[in-house]
Amino acid sequence: MKQCVIAVFIALAAVSLWAGGDQAGFEKTVITPEDQSSQDKELKIYIGKLHQAVKSKDLAALKSLTSPDIQCSYTYGWKNFLTFWKLDKDPKDIVFWKIMEFLLINGGSYHGDQYVMPYWFDNMVYKETFDGAYYADNVIAGKNVNVRKEPSSKSPVIASLSYELVVFMEYTDKQETVGGETYNWIKIMMSDGKIGYVFGKYVYNTYSFRAIFHKGEDGGWKMTALTVGD
Numbered sequence: 001m002k003q004c005v006i007a008v009f010i011a012l013a014a015v016s017l018w019a020g021g022d023q024a025g026f027e028k029t030v031i032t033p034e035d036q037s038s039q040d041k042e043l044k045i046y047i048g049k050l051h052q053a054v055k056s057k058d059l060a061a062l063k064s065l066t067s068p069d070i071q072c073s074y075t076y077g078w079k080n081f082l083t084f085w086k087l088d089k090d091p092k093d094i095v096f097w098k099i100m101e102f103l104l105i106n107g108g109s110y111h112g113d114q115y116v117m118p119y120w121f122d123n124m125v126y127k128e129t130f131d132g133a134y135y136a137d138n139v140i141a142g143k144n145v146n147v148r149k150e151p152s153s154k155s156p157v158i159a160s161l162s163y164e165l166v167v168f169m170e171y172t173d174k175q176e177t178v179g180g181e182t183y184n185w186i187k188i189m190m191s192d193g194k195i196g197y198v199f200g201k202y203v204y205n206t207y208s209f210r211a212i213f214h215k216g217e218d219g220g221w222k223m224t225a226l227t228v229g230d
Contacts, residue, residue, distance in 0.1 A: 024129055024130065024131050024133065024134075024189065024193040025129065025130055025189075025190075025191050025192050025193035026127045026128065026129045026130060026134075026136050026165075026167070026191050027127050027191065028164065028165075028191040028192075029125055029127055029136070029164065029165040029191070030162070030163050030164050030165075031119075031120055031123060031124070031125060031139050031163055031164075031165065032162075032163050033106045033107035033118060033119035033120065033163065034107045034109065034119050034123075035047075035107040035108060035119070036107070036108060036109045036110060036115075036119075037108060037115065039110070040115075040215070042215070042219050042220065042221060043115060043213070043215070043221050046065065046213075046220070046221040047104070049061070049065060050062075050065055050104065050223070051104055053065060054097060054100045054101055054104060055101075057091070057092045057097050059087060059091040063078060065221075065222065065223060066078065066081075066222060066223045067214070067222040067223065067224045069224070070223060070224055070225060070226065071212075071224065071225040071226075071227055072084045072085070072225070072226055072227060073227050073228060073229065081226070094180045094181070095181070098180070098181055099209055100211075102118070102141070102201070102209075103117040103118050103209065103210070103211050104117065106118035106119060106120070106141060106204075107119035108211075109122050109123055113214065113215065114212050114213060114214050114224075115212070115213040115214075115221070116210055116211070116212050116213075117210060117211045117213075118141070118204070118210065120139050120141070120204055120206075121206055121208075121210040124137065124139065124205070124206050125165060127165055129167065129189075129193075134167045134189065135167065136165040136166055136167045136189075136191070137165070137167075137168070137205060137206075138165070138166050138167070138168045138188070138203050138204060138205045139163060139164065139165055139166070139203075139204050139205070140161040140162065140163060140164050140166060140198065140202055140203065140204075141163075141201070141202050141203065141204040142162070142163075142202045143162040143163070144160045144161075144162055145160065145161050145162065145198060145199075145202045146159075146160055146198075146199075147159040147160070147161060147188070147190065147196035147197065147198055148185075148196060148197045148198075149196065149197070150197060151172045151174035151185030151187070151197040152174065152176065152185070152197075153176060153178060153199070155197070158194070158196050159190060159194070159196060161190065164190070164191065165191070166188040166189060166190055166191075166198075166203070167188060167189035168186065168187075168188060168203065168205065169186075169187035169188055169189055169195065170186070170187045171184050171186055171187075171200075172184055172185045172186065172187055172197065174197075176199070178199060178201075181201055183199055183200030183201045184200045185197045185198070185199060185200060186198050186199075186200050186203045188203065207228065207229055208228060209226065209227070209228045210225075210226075210227065210228075211223055211225065211226050212224050212225040212226075212227070
């Protein structure tokens with residue numbers, strides 16, 4: 001009888017873990033993005049001009065705000081930058097301008113002599129799950145972002161998160177286009193241990209896109225890199 005009770009207890013514990021109970025959760029952590037550009041008057045003015053260029057999809061204005069030697073992943077220079085983003089073929093390409101918009105609305109912070117967007121790139125926090133199996137090292141990049149039961153915008157919403165740390169579980173093969181932007185759905189674990197799916201645009205980690213800015217000797221700022229990866 002005693003062995004039977006122990007077996008049932010172990011089975012129930014296993015089911016709890018599989019279902020994403022507290023054992024698989026982690027400390028709830030929110031990283032609200034901050035815009036630290038106001039600490040430098042010239043940078044604040046520069047960011048304002050960049051906002052305007054992005055809003056109007058003005059490639060000429062963007063060029064004037066960008067270093068001629070800009071780094072884009074593993075290439076350098078304005079010409080390669082245009083080619084990488086396909087701006088040489090379509091200056092209004094929605095993918096590029098949406099990424100720039102995303103970076104601008106999610107703040108930034110100083111890193112030595114440079115300024116980096118978004119804020120999370122240099123201010124990420126990592127939390128280990130209570131069971132020690134995972135690390136929460138991705139942040140929900142938006143306010144009131146829907147977490148769905150299945151990887152589809154038509155699936156029921158099971159939670160709404162704002163700037164919270166989550167555990168990245170896996171990329172799914174389910175891809176969807178929302179508002180002209182195409183991303184895969186990502187399987188995530190929330191702080192309460194529950195599993196759900198988030199549209200890929202709204203899951204950020206330090207390997208995601210970031211923009212880097214440097215101040216020149218004349219006091220003017222330029223975007224010197226728009227890159228992804230390590």
